[in-house]
Amino acid sequence: MATEISKLLEPFAPREEGNAVWVRVPLEEIPRIWQELREQGYDYLAAISGVDWPDRGVIELVYHVWSLQEKSFVHLKVEVPRDQPRLPSACHIWGGSAAVNEREVHEMFGVEFQGNPDLSPLFLDDWDGPPPFRKDFDWRAYVREKYYREDREEDRGYYKD
Amino acid sequence: MAITRTDAYVIPFGPAHPGSGNFRIWLTVDGERVIKARAEPGFLHRGFEKLMEYRTLLQNAVLADRICILEPLSWDLVFAMAAERLQGIEVPERAKYIRVLLAELTRIQSHLIWFGVAGIAMGFDTVFKVALTWREEILRLFEEVTGARVYPTGYIRPGGVRWDLPEGFLERAEEVLLHMEHYIFELNDLFFENPSFVSRTKGLAVLPPEKGIELGASGPALRASGIPYDVRRDDPYLVYDRLEFRLVSREEGDALSRFLVGRDEVLESVRIGLQVIRDMPAGEYQVKVGPFVKVKEGEAYAHIEAARGDAGCYMVGTGGRTPYRVKLRGPSFTLLIPVLEYLLRGVEIADVPVVFWSLNHCPADMDR
Amino acid sequence: MILPILGKYFAGKRMTLAFPKESESPAERYRGRHVFYIDKCISCGTCERVCPNKAIIMLPHQDKEKYPKTYPQIDLAKCCFCALCQEFCPTNAIELTTDYFLTTFDRKELLVKPTEGSGEETPQTT
Numbered sequence: 001m002a003t004e005i006s007k008l009l010e011p012f013a014p015r016e017e018g019n020a021v022w023v024r025v026p027l028e029e030i031p032r033i034w035q036e037l038r039e040q041g042y043d044y045l046a047a048i049s050g051v052d053w054p055d056r057g058v059i060e061l062v063y064h065v066w067s068l069q070e071k072s073f074v075h076l077k078v079e080v081p082r083d084q085p086r087l088p089s090a091c092h093i094w095g096g097s098a099a100v101n102e103r104e105v106h107e108m109f110g111v112e113f114q115g116n117p118d119l120s121p122l123f124l125d126d127w128d129g130p131p132p133f134r135k136d137f138d139w140r141a142y143v144r145e146k147y148y149r150e151d152r153e154e155d156r157g158y159y160k161d
Numbered sequence: 162m163a164i165t166r167t168d169a170y171v172i173p174f175g176p177a178h179p180g181s182g183n184f185r186i187w188l189t190v191d192g193e194r195v196i197k198a199r200a201e202p203g204f205l206h207r208g209f210e211k212l213m214e215y216r217t218l219l220q221n222a223v224l225a226d227r228i229c230i231l232e233p234l235s236w237d238l239v240f241a242m243a244a245e246r247l248q249g250i251e252v253p254e255r256a257k258y259i260r261v262l263l264a265e266l267t268r269i270q271s272h273l274i275w276f277g278v279a280g281i282a283m284g285f286d287t288v289f290k291v292a293l294t295w296r297e298e299i300l301r302l303f304e305e306v307t308g309a310r311v312y313p314t315g316y317i318r319p320g321g322v323r324w325d326l327p328e329g330f331l332e333r334a335e336e337v338l339l340h341m342e343h344y345i346f347e348l349n350d351l352f353f354e355n356p357s358f359v360s361r362t363k364g365l366a367v368l369p370p371e372k373g374i375e376l377g378a379s380g381p382a383l384r385a386s387g388i389p390y391d392v393r394r395d396d397p398y399l400v401y402d403r404l405e406f407r408l409v410s411r412e413e414g415d416a417l418s419r420f421l422v423g424r425d426e427v428l429e430s431v432r433i434g435l436q437v438i439r440d441m442p443a444g445e446y447q448v449k450v451g452p453f454v455k456v457k458e459g460e461a462y463a464h465i466e467a468a469r470g471d472a473g474c475y476m477v478g479t480g481g482r483t484p485y486r487v488k489l490r491g492p493s494f495t496l497l498i499p500v501l502e503y504l505l506r507g508v509e510i511a512d513v514p515v516v517f518w519s520l521n522h523c524p525a526d527m528d529r
Numbered sequence: 530m531i532l533p534i535l536g537k538y539f540a541g542k543r544m545t546l547a548f549p550k551e552s553e554s555p556a557e558r559y560r561g562r563h564v565f566y567i568d569k570c571i572s573c574g575t576c577e578r579v580c581p582n583k584a585i586i587m588l589p590h591q592d593k594e595k596y597p598k599t600y601p602q603i604d605l606a607k608c609c610f611c612a613l614c615q616e617f618c619p620t621n622a623i624e625l626t627t628d629y630f631l632t633t634f635d636r637k638e639l640l641v642k643p644t645e646g647s648g649e650e651t652p653q654t655t
Contacts, residue, residue: 047475049486094375096503125203157607
């Protein structure tokens with residue numbers, strides 16, 4: 001890990017694995033850490049992943065950022081509360097790739113990114129249910145009601161467990 | 162009567178178009194020029210990330226190759242690498258060499274389809290017919306090893322590969338790779354140095370390098386703009402750090418240079434394949450992984466250089482029999498939405514399919 | 530310029546085959562239709578649990594005195610021919626042959642019930 005990055009991330013107890021660094025940062029520090037990471041050369045945002053932890057009451061967002069110069073990853077984790085999922089957008093830091101990834105996380109998890117100009121639905125049209133990737137969306141009940149019938153012989157396998 | 166006012170007109174370049182794949186773009190045109198483009202994805206959204214949360218690791222290995230049908234073994238490989246990193250499994254040497262050989266054969270056959278379909282988009286059907294005929298030889302090799310031509314259903318699985326190579330396979334693979342080299346030179350005369358192809362693609366839709374990084378492009382589209390980013394060289398996985406190959410990149414960034422980068426990459430893949438055949442070690446081909454094994458607690462991220470760009474997989478486990486969350490990063494997600502909307506401004510309608518197919522994308526790994 | 534290319538393709542081997550009379554046989558490992566040896570089955574249910582698409586369901590047999598336990602019914606419409614059932618069956622009671630002529634006019638034929646394929650029968654190929 002390069003020395004500037006280790007000085008920046010040291011207070012948050014990072015975990016190193018090969019050439020990747022995993023670190024969890026609290027929500028208030030996020031804009032400053034993003035700005036510093038970008039200035040240190042971490043300019044390629046590969047993906048933003050959302051993970052839903054209902055028993056801890058948070059939605060965790062992981063920003064996978066790659067540096068073309070240092071050839072290493074920083075995986076930045078931030079947690080937002082599940083009943084009020086709101087955080088600033090990263091569009092002014094990483095541009096178009098942040099905008100489209102935030103659009104997907106907004107549609108699938110219901111997280112609001114303040115400052116993103118376009119959060120319209122991406123994949124699902126005419127969807128009026130809860131955000132589908134959350135763990136409390138009962139997809140089995142939805143699919144059984146909409147697509148399968150219990151009296152049809154070929155659908156028997158879907159009602160077995 | 163003089164024309165006093167013109168309006169912009171919105172056209173869908175839609176999923177029922179022969180040159181568009183499973184994808185729709187809304188083009189706002191004024192006369193013949195595109196002013197604004199808006200992508201509408203979601204025609205192939207199957208919900209892989211949610212489906213993978215309810216299947217065990219070996220069942221997911223079967224599911225992973227249907228993410229993008231043009232390169233199924235690459236997605237098998239990404240999933241297997243993320244699962245191995247999470248479980249702490251070390252794969253034997255012979256399995257690594259077999260995986261590299263199959264990955265490079267997948268890259269060659271994916272680029273052949275790319276050239277063929279790009280030829281159709283420009284009205285050049287001959288290229289499609291010859292490219293798919295040559296691709297048949299690679300599909301016969303896949304059938305011999307994995308059991309089916311297109312979907313290997315989990316041949317590359319967490320722990321190694323499913324079966325060993327059959328007798329005499331390496332000689333046949335070497336013959337096919339030498340044929341591919343000969344075919345690319347033939348394709349060069351037919352297609353890449355054809356004056357009508359060059360005049361249609363030269364100087365079209367230039368992607369500046371800083372814009373390419375900001376919008377998240379990867380693969381041949383980024384390497385043609387002067388940024389030498391290739392995961393096989395920058396973050397080597399399997400045995401790529403022991404193999405000799407040249408990183409292909411060009412400076413101009415237009416549609417012609419993207420195709421030429423693809424053509425040179427096929428020659429480099431042939432070179433890698435021949436080195437692997439020469440150096441293939443004997444030994445074990447897999448580490449036994451049970452069908453209902455528990456997924457360890459923790460998280461892992463793995464990425465490879467698929468034929469289309471930087472493909473990644475992030476896996477979280479909590480001790481159950483199925484992974485808690487699997488996130489798949491497809492290279493076409495950023496190539497088809499921000500990069501395409503940027504490149505299509507100011508292009509004429511007749512050139513829209515040419516720009517579209519010069520990016521080497523697949524709507525299936527955008528939607529997942 | 531054209532004549533050498535024409536000459537090469539006319540003089541070379543023809544690449545089309547007259548299908549039903551001439552055909553290439555698939556590779557040895559090709560994963561086609563299933564064959565089920567009912568006398569080897571011990572009704573453990575592993576094939577049902579390992580199938581990724583829920584194409585196998587364990588159902589009771591028609592002839593309850595001879596075959597009292599439950600046996601697999603395979604739905605060819607859902608099957609993805611991955612051969613995980615063949616790989617993890619402890620007694621090799623399910624195997625995948627190289628038969629790929631699976632089209633039919635009647636959807637009911639796609640549910641292969643455990644009454645069929647008992648013993649050493651293998652399905653007919655053309």
